[in-house]
Amino acid sequence: MITPSQAEVRMAIAEAQTIVVKVGSSSLTASSGHLDPERLNALVAALARVRLMGGRVVLVSSGAIAAGFGSLGFSSRPTDVADQQACAAVGQGLLMAQYETAFARYGLRVGQILLTASDTMQPQQYRNVRRTLDRLLDLGAVPIINENDSLASNEIRFGDNDRLSALIANIVVADALVLLTDVDALYTAPPSQPDSKRIAYVPNVEDALSRVEVGGSGSNVGTGGMVTKMEAARVAAVSGIPSVLTCAANAGPAMMGDPVGTVFAPIKDRGSSRRLWIGFAAHPFGTLVADEGAAQAVRGGQASLLAAGVVEVRGGFSAGDAVWIDDEAGNHLAKGLAGFDSEEIPQMLGRNTAQLKRFLGEEYAHPLVHRDNLVLV
Numbered sequence: 001m002i003t004p005s006q007a008e009v010r011m012a013i014a015e016a017q018t019i020v021v022k023v024g025s026s027s028l029t030a031s032s033g034h035l036d037p038e039r040l041n042a043l044v045a046a047l048a049r050v051r052l053m054g055g056r057v058v059l060v061s062s063g064a065i066a067a068g069f070g071s072l073g074f075s076s077r078p079t080d081v082a083d084q085q086a087c088a089a090v091g092q093g094l095l096m097a098q099y100e101t102a103f104a105r106y107g108l109r110v111g112q113i114l115l116t117a118s119d120t121m122q123p124q125q126y127r128n129v130r131r132t133l134d135r136l137l138d139l140g141a142v143p144i145i146n147e148n149d150s151l152a153s154n155e156i157r158f159g160d161n162d163r164l165s166a167l168i169a170n171i172v173v174a175d176a177l178v179l180l181t182d183v184d185a186l187y188t189a190p191p192s193q194p195d196s197k198r199i200a201y202v203p204n205v206e207d208a209l210s211r212v213e214v215g216g217s218g219s220n221v222g223t224g225g226m227v228t229k230m231e232a233a234r235v236a237a238v239s240g241i242p243s244v245l246t247c248a249a250n251a252g253p254a255m256m257g258d259p260v261g262t263v264f265a266p267i268k269d270r271g272s273s274r275r276l277w278i279g280f281a282a283h284p285f286g287t288l289v290a291d292e293g294a295a296q297a298v299r300g301g302q303a304s305l306l307a308a309g310v311v312e313v314r315g316g317f318s319a320g321d322a323v324w325i326d327d328e329a330g331n332h333l334a335k336g337l338a339g340f341d342s343e344e345i346p347q348m349l350g351r352n353t354a355q356l357k358r359f360l361g362e363e364y365a366h367p368l369v370h371r372d373n374l375v376l377v
């Protein structure tokens with residue numbers, strides 16, 4: 001795809017119909033670490049403006065722990081995971097109450113959706129989330145999403161909301177992703193370093209990753225720092241979605257396409273939401289090992305994976321689950337949705353379509369992974 005100019009990317013953001021905005025804890029809190037209603041109200045004013053002009057706005061908001069730790073008697077944000085989960089359980093309600101009041105001033109309704117990382121990996125939950133978000137947007141409400149901190153397990157949790165926001169942008173087929181934080185832009189190095197310089201435009205975020213020095217959170221309330229924001233911008237760019245990173249005070253100008261913050265150009269054309277899900281979110285439950293010929297066909301990007309070219313099946317999965325497709329050396333070639341349960345596959349291996357039909361029946365004469373359900377990695 002031809003790389004757009006900075007002006008074109010900013011224009012695409014200004015014209016976005018569906019927009020996902022992620023705001024970090026550091027942008028919603030006072031220096032004490034507690035939630036700051038004034039900062040929240042200022043953000044809502046900017047979002048309401050876009051919504052009232054007809055935009056479909058999804059807000060991914062952190063801040064539950066910040067909103068809750070004070071009322072549970074902690075003097076600062078706790079670091080123990082169980083404490084954080086308890087604070088989030090108390091704080092999420094308080095956070096939503098503030099949002100409800102703030103959006104109501106503009107006659108707007110909000111709807112809360114709490115997600116764990118595993119919800120985004122399971123096809124059924126993914127479809128449910130997508131349906132609910134679409135309906136909320138159709139009804140004119142502003143969905144407000146946060147990680148379900150109280151349920152998220154240590155092993156699989158986003159921790160920050162940056163990567164979650166990029167997945168949500170895929171789910172709602174967003175036209176733009178806005179990442180709001182406590183720095184006005186991406187810098188060549190953490191802004192605490194005196195010689196770091198603001199970057200206004202990143203034409204290819206994958207190339208930029210090797211040239212920018214990104215660090216962790218600069219505040220004691222944020223979680224992912226710039227590392228996870230760059231990863232979110234990368235997922236968006238690869239999904240064909242432009243993004244802008246700036247501070248919350250610049251939310252309005254950033255969404256209007258003004259020259260603030262850092263904009264990231266899309267680096268691929270938009271894929272279907274389902275293929276994006278397979279590529280970025282689906283959790284593989286097993287592996288199909290392709291022989292040399294099948295591996296070559298899969299690498300070409302147009303072929304289905306046929307049983308004739310598969311030498312081994314690993315793991316336990318059901319039809320519809322995601323699986324890795326590996327070559328015989330163990331390299332991941334692609335991710336795809338299996339057409340059969342793992343127990344059905346061994347009897348199919350090495351057989352061509354005619355043999356599958358003759359020996360096992362018509363219902364087995366299909367690819368193990370259809371090309372529409374296969375995404376190269």
Ligand SMILES: Nc1ncnc2c1ncn2[C@@H]1O[C@H](COP(=O)(O)OP(=O)(O)O)[C@@H](O)[C@H]1O
Pocket residue numbers: 023024025026027160180181182183185186187188189190191192212213214215216217218219221222223224225226227
């Ligand atoms: N190259 C960089 N450019 C800008 N900020 C950076 C960079 N590297 C690290 N940071 C830090 O990332 C922080 C933002 O991340 P974080 O504190 O997690 O915010 P949030 O709560 O918004 O997610 C900034 O305050 C800054 O100190």
Ligand SMILES: N[C@@H](CCC(=O)OP(=O)(O)O)C(=O)O
Pocket residue numbers: 023024025026061062063064065066088146147149159160161162221222223224225
């Ligand atoms: N889900 C947590 C967010 C964790 C967090 O701080 O994330 P971020 O500010 O995006 O780095 C909360 O609501 O407090």
